[in-house]
Amino acid sequence: MKIEIINRYQGKSCVIGKFKVFDENGDLIFNCFALQEDTAGLESGKDLRIPQGIYKLKRHPHSRFEATLRKITGNENDTMLNVYNDLVPYERHILIHWGNTDKDTQGCILLGETKTSDESIGGSRAACKEFYNLMRGVNLDMVELVIKDELE
Known part of the structure; x- marks a missing residue:
């Protein structure tokens, strides 16, 4: 499984990009x-987004x-997903969660x-529900998250 975040839109206080999940065959799911x-x-602790690169979950x-x-999600066993690599330690706690503006991020990745607008996303809880339902039971050792900057 592969997850891609392609950062495309530079706002005054945030960047917004496309978040895509592909299955083992490369099909968008x-x-x-x-x-x-x-x-x-x-x-x-500086409210910075993580730089482009390859990450683990x-x-x-x-x-x-x-x-x-x-x-x-309606599931009592679900836990948050933490994004990390050799440069961004697990202890930085970069989580994938809900929220609508940069005030909700604290360095994390918000889904919507x-x-x-150039400063906000909507339908965040619905997007998180679908993503976390998809990730339930997935072997995270087999997941790669790639972040690319293609900012306008």
């Missing part, structure tokens, strides 16, 4: 929008978002069904 912080960087139990995730 899910897509939505992703909203991240406007500036990329490696420093923790790991489950992140006991997140403050976990109870809400379980309400959204629609791009409502």
Whole structure:
């Protein structure tokens, strides 16, 4: 399984891109929008989006978002997904979750069904529900997340 985030739209306070999930055969099985912080960087605690590159996913139990995730998906065993690699440690806690603007990101990746403006996305909880339902039971060792910047 492969996930791609292609950052396309530069807003004043965020970037918005396409978030795509492909199965083992390379077929597109899910897509939505992703909203991240406007500036990329490696420093923790600075509200920076992670830079383009190749990342891994790991489950992140006991997140403050976990109870809400379980309400959204209807599954009591769901846990948040944490994005990391050799340059961006797991401990930075870059999660994939819901939200509509850069005020909701804190460096994380937000999902949404629609791009409502250059500064916001909509249908975030619905997009997260579909994505997390898709990821339930997936062996994350077999998942690669690729982030590319193709900003206008």
